[in-house]
Amino acid sequence: MKLSSKLVIAAFILVIGLTAYQLWVDFYTSSSQEASIIITAEAPVEKQKPTVFYGMVIDALEISRDKIKSRQHLSDILAPYNVSKEDIYSLSKSAKGVFDLRKLRVNKPYDVVYKPDSLPTAKALVYYHNDIDYVIFHLDDSIYTEKKSKEIIVKEQETTGIINSSLSVTISEMGLSPILTNELADVFAWQIDFFRLYPGDKFKVIYEEQLVEGKSIGISAIKAAVFEHNGYENYAYYYDQGTSIDYFDEEGKSLRKAFLKYPVQFSRISSRYSGSRYHPVQKRYKAHRGTDFAAPRGTPIRSVGEGTVVAAQYGKYNGNYVKIRHNSIYTTQYLHMSKIASGIKPGTHVKQGQTIGYVGATGLAAGNHVCYRFWKSGYQVDALKVKLPSSEPIKKEMMEDFGLVAANFKKQLDAIRYPMEKVTASIGGSQ
Numbered sequence: 001m002k003l004s005s006k007l008v009i010a011a012f013i014l015v016i017g018l019t020a021y022q023l024w025v026d027f028y029t030s031s032s033q034e035a036s037i038i039i040t041a042e043a044p045v046e047k048q049k050p051t052v053f054y055g056m057v058i059d060a061l062e063i064s065r066d067k068i069k070s071r072q073h074l075s076d077i078l079a080p081y082n083v084s085k086e087d088i089y090s091l092s093k094s095a096k097g098v099f100d101l102r103k104l105r106v107n108k109p110y111d112v113v114y115k116p117d118s119l120p121t122a123k124a125l126v127y128y129h130n131d132i133d134y135v136i137f138h139l140d141d142s143i144y145t146e147k148k149s150k151e152i153i154v155k156e157q158e159t160t161g162i163i164n165s166s167l168s169v170t171i172s173e174m175g176l177s178p179i180l181t182n183e184l185a186d187v188f189a190w191q192i193d194f195f196r197l198y199p200g201d202k203f204k205v206i207y208e209e210q211l212v213e214g215k216s217i218g219i220s221a222i223k224a225a226v227f228e229h230n231g232y233e234n235y236a237y238y239y240d241q242g243t244s245i246d247y248f249d250e251e252g253k254s255l256r257k258a259f260l261k262y263p264v265q266f267s268r269i270s271s272r273y274s275g276s277r278y279h280p281v282q283k284r285y286k287a288h289r290g291t292d293f294a295a296p297r298g299t300p301i302r303s304v305g306e307g308t309v310v311a312a313q314y315g316k317y318n319g320n321y322v323k324i325r326h327n328s329i330y331t332t333q334y335l336h337m338s339k340i341a342s343g344i345k346p347g348t349h350v351k352q353g354q355t356i357g358y359v360g361a362t363g364l365a366a367g368n369h370v371c372y373r374f375w376k377s378g379y380q381v382d383a384l385k386v387k388l389p390s391s392e393p394i395k396k397e398m399m400e401d402f403g404l405v406a407a408n409f410k411k412q413l414d415a416i417r418y419p420m421e422k423v424t425a426s427i428g429g430s431q
């Protein structure tokens with residue numbers, strides 16, 4: 001073989017070798033690319049979270065909301081949802097001891113969770129008994145009734161307001177709960193006459209609000225507040241001394257006197273104690289030895305202090321009334337009740353704030369109100385003007401701790417700006 005031929009063969013082999021190498025590289029690269037694609041495909045794709053409704057996975061299910069109608073039973077509600085009579089029977093049986101089906105109330109909301117086939121099939125019924133409690137009637141794999149409660153979240157809130165007309169109007173204008181009016185009026189009941197507020201009176205409150213699904217359902221407690229009345233600042237701090245929780249001023253004196261000032265929560269005084277007033281029913285002037293609080297029929301009437309019932313009966317003029325002896329000095333009486341509370345009879349011991357009856361218009365009364373009468377040492381006096389002793393102050397051994405708690409709250413209160421100050425501050429801030 002000639003040298004040239006050998007070279008050609010060598011070149012040929014080289015070309016084949018290079019081509020093979022190239023093919024191999026191509027293959028390797030492509031396969032590695034393929035591999036990387038596979039890896040991508042295998043990378044964890046974010047899985048769609050299942051839709052959960054009160055603990056039930058409801059993917060591919062639908063929810064229909066409605067309200068309980070008059071005389072509607074479980075079977076009526078479930079009638080359009082392909083539930084057999086036998087299953088309704090089992091469901092009713094499962095409810096026994098969990099939820100009384102007679103307690104399905106008109107206008108209360110419910111949800112039917114169902115499978116949207118040509119014939120929709122109910123999987124569950126959720127009935128909302130109130131803002132917190134609800135009942136789930138399960139109709140899926142197994143039939144059972146479950147009573148549950150929504151989670152209550154307690155959140156600390158702050159607010160401030162300036163009185164233009166009344167506390168309740170101011171608070172409702174601010175879009176706050178009327179419960180706050182009642183609570184605030186109770187905290188300062190002995191310091192401030194809430195029926196005689198001055199325009200410009202102002203307040204700051206730190207309180208605990210109870211929220212369910214982001215919606216306010218109530219106020220658990222006012223933690224601290226300052227109410228500036230007629231130019232004077234009244235501070236209140238909530239403190240638990242072990243035996244009782246109460247409100248105290250900065251010196252640790254209780255804000256609560258031995259009695260509640262009002263026998264009903266914040267309402268309206270329709271007639272004050274007076275030596276001579278025109279009687280609306282009898283149409284003549286006579287002394288009114290009581291304070292009338294107008295309130296809707298059925299409003300609970302509470303005993304202003306601890307004591308013993310000395311009378312609980314009906315009288316031609318007084319209507320249904322209750323009289324309570326608190327101690328050797330003080331006696332109170334409550335007239336015109338629609339109903340005396342059950343268990344209230346002569347000899348019954350009552351606690352401060354205990355419901356003793358309900359507002360009505362029995363006896364000689366023009367409208368729903370409670371006539372509240374007050375005796376001091378055997379003489380009838382004006383309940384709103386009588387001077388009463390202070391309740392228990394902070395105990396000596398608790399004073400240091402109370403001082404710290406109160407100081408922290410005071411700092412927090414003082415940092416809140418009154419609405420007026422907010423305006424001033426924003427004008428001043430532009431300088």
Ligand SMILES: [Zn+2]
Pocket residue numbers: 271288290291292370371372
């Ligand atoms: Zn009266």
